[in-house]
Amino acid sequence: MDLNNYLELFIEESKEHVQAINDELLKLEIEPENIDIVNEIFRSAHTLKGMAASMGFDDLASLTHEMENVLDMIRQSELRITEEIMNVVFTCVDLIAKMVDNIEQGGDGTEDVTEIVRKLQSIQNPSIIHDEERVSAQNEAATTKELVIDEFQRSIIQEARKLGNHVYEVYVKLDERCVMKSVRAYMVFQAAEDLGEIIQTDPPVEQIEEDQFGDSFTLLLLSHHDRLKIEAQLTNISEVKAVIVTEKTEQELGNTDKQNHLNPNVTDKPRKGKENQKASETKKKPVTKSIRVDIEKLDRLMNLFSELIIDRGRLEQIARKSQIPDLIETVEHMTRISTDLQGLVLNMRMVPVEQVFNRFPRMVRDLAKDLNKKVQLVVEGAETELDRTVIDEIGDPLVHLLRNALDHGLESTDERIANNKPEEGRILLKAYHSGNHVFIEVVDDGKGINREKVLKKAIERGVISEEESYSLSDQQVYSLIFSSGFSTADKISDISGRGVGLDVVKTKIESLGGTITIDSTPEQGSAFRIQLPLSLSIIYSMLVKVAEEIYAIPFNSIVEITTNSDNEVYTLHGQKVIQFRGQVVPLIELKEVFQVPQVESPKVNQPLYIVIVRKGDQTIGLVTDTVLGQQEIVLKPLGRYLNQLQGISGATILGNGEVALIIDTNQFFNEKG
Amino acid sequence: MASVLIVDDAAFMRMMLKDILVKNGYEVVGEAVNGADAVEKYRELQPDIVTMDITMPEMDGITAVKNIRAMDPAANIIMCSAMGQQPMVLEAIQAGAKDFVVKPFQADRVMESIKRVLGS
Numbered sequence: 001m002d003l004n005n006y007l008e009l010f011i012e013e014s015k016e017h018v019q020a021i022n023d024e025l026l027k028l029e030i031e032p033e034n035i036d037i038v039n040e041i042f043r044s045a046h047t048l049k050g051m052a053a054s055m056g057f058d059d060l061a062s063l064t065h066e067m068e069n070v071l072d073m074i075r076q077s078e079l080r081i082t083e084e085i086m087n088v089v090f091t092c093v094d095l096i097a098k099m100v101d102n103i104e105q106g107g108d109g110t111e112d113v114t115e116i117v118r119k120l121q122s123i124q125n126p127s128i129i130h131d132e133e134r135v136s137a138q139n140e141a142a143t144t145k146e147l148v149i150d151e152f153q154r155s156i157i158q159e160a161r162k163l164g165n166h167v168y169e170v171y172v173k174l175d176e177r178c179v180m181k182s183v184r185a186y187m188v189f190q191a192a193e194d195l196g197e198i199i200q201t202d203p204p205v206e207q208i209e210e211d212q213f214g215d216s217f218t219l220l221l222l223s224h225h226d227r228l229k230i231e232a233q234l235t236n237i238s239e240v241k242a243v244i245v246t247e248k249t250e251q252e253l254g255n256t257d258k259q260n261h262l263n264p265n266v267t268d269k270p271r272k273g274k275e276n277q278k279a280s281e282t283k284k285k286p287v288t289k290s291i292r293v294d295i296e297k298l299d300r301l302m303n304l305f306s307e308l309i310i311d312r313g314r315l316e317q318i319a320r321k322s323q324i325p326d327l328i329e330t331v332e333h334m335t336r337i338s339t340d341l342q343g344l345v346l347n348m349r350m351v352p353v354e355q356v357f358n359r360f361p362r363m364v365r366d367l368a369k370d371l372n373k374k375v376q377l378v379v380e381g382a383e384t385e386l387d388r389t390v391i392d393e394i395g396d397p398l399v400h401l402l403r404n405a406l407d408h409g410l411e412s413t414d415e416r417i418a419n420n421k422p423e424e425g426r427i428l429l430k431a432y433h434s435g436n437h438v439f440i441e442v443v444d445d446g447k448g449i450n451r452e453k454v455l456k457k458a459i460e461r462g463v464i465s466e467e468e469s470y471s472l473s474d475q476q477v478y479s480l481i482f483s484s485g486f487s488t489a490d491k492i493s494d495i496s497g498r499g500v501g502l503d504v505v506k507t508k509i510e511s512l513g514g515t516i517t518i519d520s521t522p523e524q525g526s527a528f529r530i531q532l533p534l535s536l537s538i539i540y541s542m543l544v545k546v547a548e549e550i551y552a553i554p555f556n557s558i559v560e561i562t563t564n565s566d567n568e569v570y571t572l573h574g575q576k577v578i579q580f581r582g583q584v585v586p587l588i589e590l591k592e593v594f595q596v597p598q599v600e601s602p603k604v605n606q607p608l609y610i611v612i613v614r615k616g617d618q619t620i621g622l623v624t625d626t627v628l629g630q631q632e633i634v635l636k637p638l639g640r641y642l643n644q645l646q647g648i649s650g651a652t653i654l655g656n657g658e659v660a661l662i663i664d665t666n667q668f669f670n671e672k673g
Numbered sequence: 674m675a676s677v678l679i680v681d682d683a684a685f686m687r688m689m690l691k692d693i694l695v696k697n698g699y700e701v702v703g704e705a706v707n708g709a710d711a712v713e714k715y716r717e718l719q720p721d722i723v724t725m726d727i728t729m730p731e732m733d734g735i736t737a738v739k740n741i742r743a744m745d746p747a748a749n750i751i752m753c754s755a756m757g758q759q760p761m762v763l764e765a766i767q768a769g770a771k772d773f774v775v776k777p778f779q780a781d782r783v784m785e786s787i788k789r790v791l792g793s
Contacts, residue, residue, distance in 0.1 A: 005692075009685045046728045047683045050755045053777035054689055061777075069757060179775040180754070183762045190766070211759070238772050238786045 007103075010055055014100045017044040021093050025086070032081045041089075042071040048096065057109040060099050066120035067092045073124060088119050149220070153199050160222040165196065166247055168223060168230060173216040173242040182211040187237050189219075195230055196223025215241075220248070295388065298349055305338075305345050306634040309538065310653045312338055313631065317656055342538060350385035353431045353440070356395045357382045360402060360429060367406050374413055374424040375406060384431035386438050390532055393512055394440070397505040401442040401528050402427065404502065409446035409526055419523065421445070437556070438534060443527040449520040451477050458483070475617060478518040478526075482506040510666050513539075513554075513649070515615055539635055541652075543628040543660065544611060547596040550660040552633055552652055553622065557613045557665045561627055565607040578610065578621060585612060587621045588668055593647055594661075613665040620668055635662060675791055676702040678720040680711040680737065681753065682729040686776070690724055690753070693780045699787070708732025712740045715748070722749040722787060725770065727761050735765050742769040749790045753778070 024041045031037065049064035067089065073079040095111060103109040149157070157167055172188050174181055185208045192198055200220035203213045223230060227245045234243040312335060319331040357379050368375040386394070410416075410425035417423055428443040454477050455469045463483045464472075472480075482502045509516045513533045520526040533539070533556065541552040542561070562580065569587065570577050576587040587610065590596070610621040633652040638645065649664035677699050681687045691701050702718045705711035709732040715723060723741065727734040734752065741748045752765045752773035762773050771790040774783050 006685060006688060009688060013683055013685050043682075043728050043730065046755055047686075050776040051683060051685050053755070054686070056777075065756060072757075179756060180759050180762055180773070183759055183766060183773060186763055187766060187772075236789060236792070238774075238782075238789055 006055065010051055011100060011104050014048060014051060014096075014103075017048045018093060018097045018100060020044045021096075025089060025093065028081070029086060035075060035077075038071055038075045042068060042075055045071055052109075057099070057103065059111050059113045060096065060109055062117060063092060063095060063099075063111075063113045063120075066117050066124075070120050070123050079123070085123055088116070088123065091116060092120070149200060153220075156197075156199055157222065160197070163224075165222045165224050166226075168196075168221045168227065169246050169248050170219045170221050170230065170234065171216065171242075171244040171246075172219070172234060172240060175239040175241045176215050178215075178239040180211075181213065181215075182209055184237065184239050185209075185213075185217060188234055188240065191233050191237060192219060192221055192230075195225050195233060196221050198222075293348075298345075298388075302345055302349065305342065306538065306636075308338060309342070309632065309634050313654060314657065346387070346534070346538070349388045351388050351391050352383050352385050353391065353394070353438075354382040356391055356398065357429060357431070359395075360398070363399070364402060364406065364427065367403065371406060372413070373406065373410055375410065376424050376426050377402075378426060378428045379430075380428065381431040384433060384438060386431075386532065387534065390438075390512055393508065394530075394532070397508045397530070398429075398440065398442070400502065400505045401530075402429070405442055405444040405446070405526070405528075409444035411447050415447075433534075438532045440530040440532065441527055442530075443525065445525040448522040448524055448526050449478050449481070449518070450522065454478070454480055473617075474520075475518070478520055481518075482516070515666065539633060539662075540630060541633050541662065542611065542630050543654075544590075544609065544622075544624040545626040545628055546590045546594065546624050547599050549594070549596050550628065550654065550658065551590065551594075551624070552631075552660050552662045553611055553613065553665060554662065555630065557615065559612040559614045559619060562610050562612065562621075563607040564610060564623070580612065580619075580621070583619065585619050585621045587623050589623045590663075591623070591625075593668075613668075615666050615669045618669055620665075622663070622665070622668075633660070633662070674698050674700050675721040675787075676700045676718070677787075678703045678705065678711070678714055678718055678723045680705040680708070680723060680729070680734065681726040682706050683726075686726065686753070686778075689778055690783070693778065693783050694787075696780075697784050708734060708737030708740075711737045712744070715741050716744065719745075722751065722791060724751050724753050724774075724783075725765070726753050727755075727758055727765065735761060735768055738765050738768045738770050751786050751790055 021041050021044045024037050024044070028034065028037045028041070045064050045068045049061055049068055052058075052060035052064060070079065070085065070089070074081055074085075079085070095113065095116060099109045099111050102111070161167070170192065172185075174184050178184055189198060189201075189205075198219050198221055201208060202218045207213055208217055221230070227247060230245050231243045234240060234245075312331075315331050316335065319328045360379070361377050364375055364377040405427050406425075410427070411419065411421070413423055416425065426445045428441065430439075430441045430443065432439050451474060455464075455472075458464045458477075458480045459466050459469060461483075463480060482505070506516055509530055509532070515531045517529050517531075518526060519529065540555040542555060542558055544551050544553060560580075562578075564578070568578065570579070572584070576589075577584050578587060579585075591598070606625075609624045609627045611624060611627070612619055612621050631654075633654075635650045636652060637650050638648070642648075647664055647667045648661050650662045651659050652662055654660050677694050679687050679690050679694075679701055681690065681704075687704050691704070694701055702720050703714045705714045707729040711723070711725065711734075712732070725734045725738060729737075732740075738750050738752075741750065746769075748769070750765075750770045752762055752770045753776060754762045754765075754773055755776045766773065772786045774786050
């Protein structure tokens with residue numbers, strides 16, 4: 001647009017305003033308290049500013065802008081008129097007149113106004129420079145903060161969800177040329193309030209109102225409208241450059257503390273089973289502070305803590321013996337604290353299985369390509385946490401199982417089509433907590449395990465005899481594929497099928513204190529279920545006595561404890577058994593297995609205690625002399641020299657300083673196949 | 674084409690705005706020089722849209738917005754503000770103004786705003 005058309009009008013009106021300001025200023029000198037006069041001057045200055053800016057006379061505009069600000073402060077009674085201010089304002093007007101004259105004579109109206117502008121600014125705010133610094137610092141802080149949801153807001157969200165509302169995170173970006181960002185933001189808020197309820201903004205509303213934000217801000221909006229409608233409504237506001245609306249799921253909102261756990265090492269909140277979920281929902285503010293700690297330090301902490309548990313056991317024993325009330329009380333308190341501490345220490349070591357799961361989608365994809373099969377890998381429960389030591393070890397077995405599922409489990413695409421199955425095979429990798437255990441399942445929807453084929457192979461390879469094969473349950477047959485030197489694939493492929501896979505998996509899982517079971521339905525698929533302990537080093541166990549030796553049996557494998565006086569012992573095929581709850585349970589004499597030196601027992605007919613232990617759906621009874629009670633023990637490995645001991649997984653030090661061996665009940669089942 | 678009422682105490686500003694609007698095919702049905710004049714002219718002309726200055730003698734733009742909205746709750750008013758008038762613009766928006774443009778006028782911003790207000 002050609003500004004010359006307006007020039008004449010501009011000059012004319014400007015002169016009028018300069019004149020008006022001069023007149024009013026003189027009046028003001030006489031009546032400094034008369035706000036009406038200030039108003040008049042303010043308006044003239046304001047109009048001048050608008051015109052100057054429109055015409056592109058920047059010096060004139062900036063000068064009138066600062067002048068207007070000072071006048072505004074006087075008008076709002078934030079500033080008292082002093083002689084100094086009057087002088088500065090007069091100088092201003094003289095300068096404005098000079099500029100207008102210059103423009104009239106064909107000049108560009110430029111004038112050095114920095115000095116007078118600085119003076120005007122220092123009138124407005126003596127510490128203006130510091131102030132600007134502060135604002136920019138606040139801006140920076142504002143942009144790095146996240147939306148943080150407190151307890152109250154969380155409850156609102158939950159309430160709203162029940163009423164069918166959605167929770168949206170609305171990101172709004174304003175045009176960078178936008179002048180009054182705070183007012184724009186207000187308009188966005190207004191529009192958003194029409195659509196739902198704003199429960200949170202980032203930066204906080206106060207900062208947005210004071211224009212202390214960059215080009216963008218984020219809101220948390222509860223609304224029953226759909227995403228597109230919200231985007232459309234908000235985008236319709238002038239100078240809004242972009243609106244991105246994303247729906248927040250319960251999980252994203254509930255797991256704001258998840259970030260802590262992604263960082264594998266330290267969280268400052270204790271988490272435990274289901275309680276922690278509740279805790280995370282009701283906690284005041286998610287603390288995102290975390291530090292990285294060398295895992296070795298955590299290992300040492302764990303070790304030292306284990307020592308402490310042993311001493312605690314000793315102290316408990318001493319206290320009981322001494323019967324000193326003060327000591328007993330102190331020890332009890334210490335026990336409570338150390339239990340909490342233990343939870344904390346164990347928790348620090350917990351990491352999400354995500355770490356391991358992450359690499360599988362790629363692997364499955366590549367493998368599927370190689371095998372020319374179509375596969376969809378579904379990962380569930382990647383946030384499930386496990387002890388770091390377990391995480392480190394679980395990767396390889398899972399790789400084996402996934403490969404197995406892809407190679408042996410899933411049929412070829414042609415076969416699937418022929419069997420009326422979806423062309424794309426599905427493998428589910430799922431982790432979840434249950435009690436004191438973590439379960440990891442690898443489920444495929446392939447052809448399932450062929451019982452006959454497995455049996456045939458097993459007999460061929462001499463894993464079992466033909467006679468044995470008739471009496472085996474499906475479960476027992478399936479578990480045969482874990483025997484070493486067993487492979488059901490007709491052809492040996494590169495991928496699995498070397499027959500060394502699954503028995504290695506089993507050994508590994510068991511070395512981690514876990515178990516693996518198989519479920520399979522012909523033509524429907526198979527499921528491999530791995531059960532792992534939450535932690536490896538501190539375990540609950542039942543202490544039993546065999547002759548004069550004490551053994552510990554981990555709690556998680558014990559079903560029941562009974563006596564031989566309640567159950568008559570039979571002998572079947574040379575094997576001692578008892579009839580227990582309608583099942584025939586084979587007995588194992590620990591005395592014989594561990595060759596415990598016999599002591600002369602004064603009472604011959606003392607009842608024997610039988611600890612029924614389970615693995616999968618098999619049970620056996622371990623025959624012991626006495627049951628001493630349950631105790632938390634610290635599992636100590638026996639070291640290199642003794643790692644092949646049959647039926648022993650480690651040792652522990654008891655309260656009285658004695659060493660007790662920890663029985664690995666799983667190994668007794670191995671013997672029976 | 675949509676009819677517009679321009680409200681500004683400076684003839685210079687009115688002229689500029691008028692130019693922009695006319696060039697884009699709008700019909701400027703009237704001009705008012707202050708708030709009171711604006712209310713009067715709005716009643717008389719019933720324009721589709723009003724551009725409203727904020728600082729004016731007699732009656733300021735915000736009061737004019739309130740009065741016009743009281744008369745016609747569906748009135749489409751766009752505030753024309755100079756820099757540094759944030760609180761007043763905010764007040765005007767709260768009073769029911771649909772949008773605002775900041776002086777110095779940029780033709781594209783003015784048109785964008787008018788189109789949006791008329792469109793919604």
